[in-house]
Amino acid sequence: MPRRLAAALLFALLVVLTPAMAQAFVWARSGDALTLDPHVANEGPTVALVQNIYEGLTERDRTGRLGPLLAVSWRMLLEDPTVWEFKLRGDVTFQDGSRFSADDVVFSYHRAMQPNSGFRDYLASVVAIEKIDDLTVRIRTRGPSPTFIENTPTIFVMSKDWAERHGAVQIPDEATSEANFANAHTNGTGAFVLVSRQPYVRTELKRNDAYWNRGHIPLGIAELTYRPISHANARVAALLAGSVDFLQDVPIQDLPRLHAQSNLTVTSGVENRTVFLGFDVASPAPRGTQAGGRNPFADIRVRRAISIAIDRDQIQRAVMRGEALPSGLIISPLVNGWTSELDTPPPFAPGRARELLAEAGYPEGFSTTVYCPNDRYAYDEETCRALVPMLARVGIRLTVVAQPQAAQSQALRRMPGPGFFLAGWGSPTYDSEQVFSSLYHSRDGQRGFYNATGYSDPQVDALIGRLSSEIDPSQREAIVARLWQKLRGELIYLPLYHQTLSYAMKEAYDIPVDVSNTPKLKLVAAPSR
Incomplete structure (x- = not known):
């Protein structure tokens, strides 16, 4: 400035x-x-x-x-x-x-x-x-x-x-x-x-x-x-x-x-929050994307390519200056259902990312826009801008639209929402069920209120419904594990990092x-x- x-x-x-x-x-x-x-x-x-x-x-x-x-x-x-x-x-x-x-x-x-x-x-x-x-x-x-x-x-x-x-x-x-x-x-x-x-x-x-x-x-x-x-x-x-x-x-x-x-006094600690990227996987032509009339995000090969084209360690070092932990899951270690195995980030592999894009029919890449808040998370806009050269390396031409959280929140509530966006989530219940219900369940008037991706799977919805009434702890844990195994593989959201916090005061x-x-x-x- x-x-x-x-x-x-x-x-x-x-x-x-x-x-x-x-x-x-x-x-x-x-x-x-x-x-x-x-x-x-x-x-x-x-x-x-x-x-x-x-x-x-x-x-x-x-x-x-x-x-x-x-x-x-x-x-x-x-x-x-x-x-x-x-x-x-x-x-x-x-x-x-x-x-x-x-x-x-x-x-x-x-x-x-x-x-x-x-x-x-x-x-x-x-x-x-x-x-x-x-x-x-x-x-x-x-x-x-x-x-x-x-x-x-x-x-x-x-x-x-x-x-x-x-x-x-x-x-x-x-x-x-x-x-x-x-x-x-x-x-x-x-x-x-x-x-x-x-x-x-x-x-x-x-x-x-x-x-x-x-x-x-x-x-x-x-x-x-x-x-x-x-x-x-x-x-x-x-x-x-x-x-x-x-x-x-x-x-x-x-x-x-x-x-x-x-x-001054400065206090620091871990936050129950993970920052991630999300996609509109359902619209024929996602907002802000030009890809030959198709929705590239509907193809899991494209989502996988974007995930492994992102150098999460570089974001941790160069953008977050160590104040973050690269993640492979959109829940923090404080939330029930988290495991270190699930939370292992994918390897950084831009060469394989280019191959996946070619297999999906985008050998020359495509153009898209990432919508980001600029006043919500630590270095939210800077994180989005760090993605530009990373994705350019594999042929994806990225434009960043940074806006206040008020506008970002309204955009995510509309359907269809932004084609590609950055968001964060901290589960207030400290349990995976709330994340499943809010972010992955189909929007049906009761659940899926914050699902801006258009993702909808009847099998997933049924398993989420079972969670709310399962009283056997071992059975419940099994359902949670089953859901994470499936949803982590779907790559509807791409985890970036778990956020840490600092407060400063007199x-x-x-x-x-x-x-x-x-x-x-x-x-x-x-x-x-």
Whole structure:
């Protein structure tokens, strides 16, 4: 970035931070939340912000361990293993002062199952949600579902009365527009209350002084300002200037400099996320591809050629600067179903890649476009640009279209989606079933919400359906292994690397890396003065 542009960006950043804001805890990262509606976008920055306002029946700690939140206990009924029963807390109120009850849970789970919800895949097995009394809810699934509890941290609870009063019961087609009251207004049970929101500029929150769990957690932040800053240089400059307290998306190239600052703290760790490439394998003519009127990605030989034309070790060294682990599977080692054998990356073999392309009928290669976010993952755009010379070596002429995650996310929801794209996935349930259900299952209105590839296999769909009701652990593990063996070979997605994380902050704070990259800011203590 030219020095003059960097200076201008920093000046603009400092100008918008008023004295009142400067006293708040300022949290910066590369991209904004897509919405404040808790049931719309199953997307990292959105969930990371919204979790400060809304809460689920359960939650995961920084290491991924499941624990109680709005529910004090749960069990799968012995007399009917298709039913999960939840006992709720009786001392919880929403931020408008109304009392939380089973009615709100029933309402929220039904709302999260609507067609425009990004979380409906998590509830695909649910057939009924019933209030037993004010503090008891039962959820019935199509068959015994021993892992259903793993889905519950992702379903946030809204106030039924509030949603009804404000016309927010239904999630409209334009879920991030003014047509959806919940897009820019909130009423949760969480530790922070919304004060104001300017999309892509800032979101201001304040501590919920009536928070039901305040006496058991630090909750040391009184005012919280969320700042999306897309330019890496501007983010780091703001941290160094003291205008930002906590920087979540730390540019990898700046880590040595930040480590050397005596007034800063840097924490690092593994993230439950894998970055990969995906293809439109179903459309006759994928968007952004010119290949003689055919869809080259429908041919597994082409997908295999692209996979072995990519030097993942070079991406790790030259692009990610060691802050990544080359992968052969689109789930991280933290997810059930991962094995080191499955995760072995394919060999880099450009010569064989050229042979495969010729066998598939593309001896001269073809032209295509890769669609990438430029504000979502560490070096996402740079990773895509590193692919250009690699694929050129085998005859594939690649154009990179880099766009904000908001546009990328919308494009991936449409069918047909981008012909060739970069994405990332971290399984919130820490189980392969959720990945299968969201990314590989046919789009059928219940599962496959994030399957932008057009891939559809009835046998795969049937096996995924069996997973949700298999209660024998050994049988379930066998199905997971069978699915990964098949799907890894299909190469619908090409794994690139597992991502690692670093956070940087003022020395007064110590915020460990959260494996889901959703830092729990309610656990941050007030700095000592």
